[in-house]
Amino acid sequence: DIQMTQSPASLSASVGDSVTISCRASQNIGTSLSWFHQKPGTSPNLLVYSTSNLQSGVPSRFRGSGSGTDFTLTISSLQPEDFATYFCQQSYKSPWTFGQGTKVEIK
Amino acid sequence: DVQLVESGGGLVKPGGSLRLSCAASGFTFLDYTIHWVRQAPGKGLEWVSSISSSSNYRKYADSLKDRFTISRDNTKKSVYLEMNSLRTEDTAVYYCVREAWNYPHWYFDLWGRGTQVTVSS
Numbered sequence: 001d002i003q004m005t006q007s008p009a010s011l012s013a014s015v016g017d018s019v020t021i022s023c024r025a026s027q028n029i030g031t032s033l034s035w036f037h038q039k040p041g042t043s044p045n046l047l048v049y050s051t052s053n054l055q056s057g058v059p060s061r062f063r064g065s066g067s068g069t070d071f072t073l074t075i076s077s078l079q080p081e082d083f084a085t086y087f088c089q090q091s092y093k094s095p096w097t098f099g100q101g102t103k104v105e106i107k
Numbered sequence: 108d109v110q111l112v113e114s115g116g117g118l119v120k121p122g123g124s125l126r127l128s129c130a131a132s133g134f135t136f137l138d139y140t141i142h143w144v145r146q147a148p149g150k151g152l153e154w155v156s157s158i159s160s161s162s163n164y165r166k167y168a169d170s171l172k173d174r175f176t177i178s179r180d181n182t183k184k185s186v187y188l189e190m191n192s193l194r195t196e197d198t199a200v201y202y203c204v205r206e207a208w209n210y211p212h213w214y215f216d217l218w219g220r221g222t223q224v225t226v227s228s
Contacts, residue, residue, distance in 0.1 A: 034214045043202055043221055044152065049214035087152055091213045095168055096142075098152040 002026050002090050006099035012107040017078050021102045023071045023088035032092035035064055035073045037084040038101075044087060048073065078104070109133035109217065111141075111203045116222030119193055127188040127222055129203030134217075136184040140164075140206040142215065143177065143188050145199035145224075153199075157206070158186060193226045200224075 003026035013019050023033065031051035036044040046055045048064035051071060061076045075082055083106050088099040115127040129141065143155040156167045156177040165177050176189040186203060200221040207216035 032212050036215075043218040044215075045218070046214065046216050049207075049216070050209065050212040053209070055216065089152070089215070091215075094157075094166055096154045098154070100151045 001095055002029060002093055002097050004088055004090055004097050004099040006086075006088055006102050008102060009100070010103040010105060012105045013078055014107045015078055015080060017107075018074065018076045019078060019104060020075075021073045021086050021088075021104075023066075023073070023099050025069045025071075025090055025092075028068050029090045029092035031067050032090055033064070033066070033071050034089045034091065035062075036087045036089065037082075038087065039084045047086075075104075080106075111205060111217060111219035113201060113203045113219045113222035116201065116224045118225045118227065120228050121193060121195060121226055123193050123226070124189070124191045125193065125224060127190065127201055127203075127224070129186040129188075129219060131184045131186075131205075134205075137181050140213075141179065141186045142204040142206060143186075144202045144204050144215075144218075145197075146202070146221075147196075147199040150199075155201070156188060190224070193224075195226050198224060198226050 005024045007022045033051045035048040038044040047058050052064045063074045085101045085103045087101050112130045140159045142157040145153050158165050158177045158179050174192045179186045202221045203219040204215045205217035
């Protein structure tokens with residue numbers, strides 16, 4: 001199975017800050033990577049697919065990049081609704097696997 | 108509304124069985140592969156199983172395929188997950204998820220709210 005490793009596990013930031021979350025795949029996955037965020041008690045919500053494509057309705061302050069094994073999600077100008085846990089996921093090869101999550105907390 | 112709604116979760120003893128259901132609405136159900144993904148308490152996301160639009164292709168996580176069976180009824184716009192020989196480690200929220208396709212990639216674009224499965228004596 002392809003292992004997905006996110007870093008950091010958690011981070012603290014303030015409203016208006018820019019943050020970057022990293023995701024590394026254990027093998028080359030091309031650009032078959034998605035990002036989700038999840039708030040407590042709710043289901044995950046798609047932010048980015050195919051590494052850099054914003055899902056409809058997602059604000060442009062979210063930006064995904066990378067290819068191969070190294071990927072990043074950047075959130076510029078954090079908003080109060082962005083404090084959540086973020087997951088990456090590969091869809092290159094079954095079984096589809098997820099990173100362990102990065103919790104973005106308010107400083 | 109475009110949505111997936113799970114049901115059928117609950118409290119079951121180790122060794123017991125449950126059948127989860129996922130009802131779709133607001134989109135052409137026949138066009139989509141549907142997945143189940145679970146999340147144990149305080150943990151990350153784990154892919155469980157998937158079924159193609161015509162039920163021709165069914166996949167399972169290696170650790171589960173001997174105990175779980177996925178099926179669908181396109182006339183009822185529903186997907187099911189039959190879970191047998193349940194273990195305490197199967198305790199999780201189970202999400203029903205739609206797979207979208209945008210060449211050349213697949214991705215999960217729609218999630219249900221989930222149904223809680225608790226396996227405990």
